[in-house]
Amino acid sequence: MERETTEFPQGSEAATVDLPPNPVLREALINGTVRHPDGTAISVVANINIPNSLALYRTIRERRPELVVEIGMAYGVSTLSILTALDENNHGRLISIDPYVGWPTGRLVALNQVERAGYSDRHEHRHEFSYTALPALIMNHTTPDLVYIDGNHNFDYAFVDCFLADKLLPVRGVMAFNDAGWRSVFKVIRFLNRYRRYREMDVGLPVKYASRNPLFSMIKRLEGRSSNDRYFEKVEDWEPSGDTMNIPGP
Numbered sequence: 393m394e395r396e397t398t399e400f401p402q403g404s405e406a407a408t409v410d411l412p413p414n415p416v417l418r419e420a421l422i423n424g425t426v427r428h429p430d431g432t433a434i435s436v437v438a439n440i441n442i443p444n445s446l447a448l449y450r451t452i453r454e455r456r457p458e459l460v461v462e463i464g465m466a467y468g469v470s471t472l473s474i475l476t477a478l479d480e481n482n483h484g485r486l487i488s489i490d491p492y493v494g495w496p497t498g499r500l501v502a503l504n505q506v507e508r509a510g511y512s513d514r515h516e517h518r519h520e521f522s523y524t525a526l527p528a529l530i531m532n533h534t535t536p537d538l539v540y541i542d543g544n545h546n547f548d549y550a551f552v553d554c555f556l557a558d559k560l561l562p563v564r565g566v567m568a569f570n571d572a573g574w575r576s577v578f579k580v581i582r583f584l585n586r587y588r589r590y591r592e593m594d595v596g597l598p599v600k601y602a603s604r605n606p607l608f609s610m611i612k613r614l615e616g617r618s619s620n621d622r623y624f625e626k627v628e629d630w631e632p633s634g635d636t637m638n639i640p641g642p
């Protein structure tokens with residue numbers, strides 16, 4: 393399929409910001425618009441921001457994954473950040489999981505964005521919840537090299553995403569979290585750090601504690617609860633031993 397090119401006005405911000413080389417993604421990040429298949433421009437919502445998009449793009453470029461899984465596609469900004477890098481690598485594919493409950497337009501627009509960019513061949517959308525899609529991937533022995541978690545941010549859902557992503561990832565695989573400053577997601581990250589064997593990666597994102605309320609900023613700083621995306625590389629597989637499962641010995 394022929395790729396769509398989007399013209400930005402001369403001297404516009406798009407011409408100056410060093411973003412992934414994809415006009416469809418740049419249009420979403422800079423102009424804040426995505427397109428419905430009927431051509432209507434729609435304001436992008438719920439998307440990852442420019443620094444997080446760039447970090448995701450750079451990480452995929454550097455690590456050259458064979459397979460990436462993302463949880464939470466929305467209008468496809470993280471999706472295009474990943475796919476642009478895979479396409480530049482000329483290697484790898486992406487599975488995006490999103491049930492789009494009560495939001496059929498979201499799905500239409502996201503898939504249209506992928507098609508406009510010319511990446512449909514590298515992409516598969518699983519139209520379901522992560523808590524059913526991830527076990528199916530485990531059952532199929534699918535081993536992604538990177539899992540990007542940006543679905544339901546409630547603690548229980550984010551925790552299940554993290555738990556199952558850990559089961560999918562091989563050693564050296566990467567688990568990344570958007571909205572890492574949310575208390576619920578932060579708790580999940582604390583679990584990962586305490587009870588699994590991962591090391592945090594430096595993907596070029598500074599820690600960010602800024603909040604509109606100075607008191608909240610101070611609390612975030614004290615807790616080490618940075619808002620930027622956080623990336624973790626799996627060091628070792630870990631399963632609880634018999635004694636932690638309360639199984640009597642032989």
Ligand SMILES: C[S@@+](CC[C@H](N)C(=O)[O-])C[C@H]1O[C@@H](n2cnc3c(N)ncnc32)[C@H](O)[C@@H]1O
Nearest residue numbers: 439440464465466468469470490521522543544
């Ligand atoms: C914050 S948005 C994702 C934004 C997207 N990563 C981007 O950069 O544009 C969250 C998405 O998660 C989806 N979602 C909600 N619950 C989910 C679940 N249990 N499994 C997978 N996706 C879910 C929502 O439909 C929504 O599209």
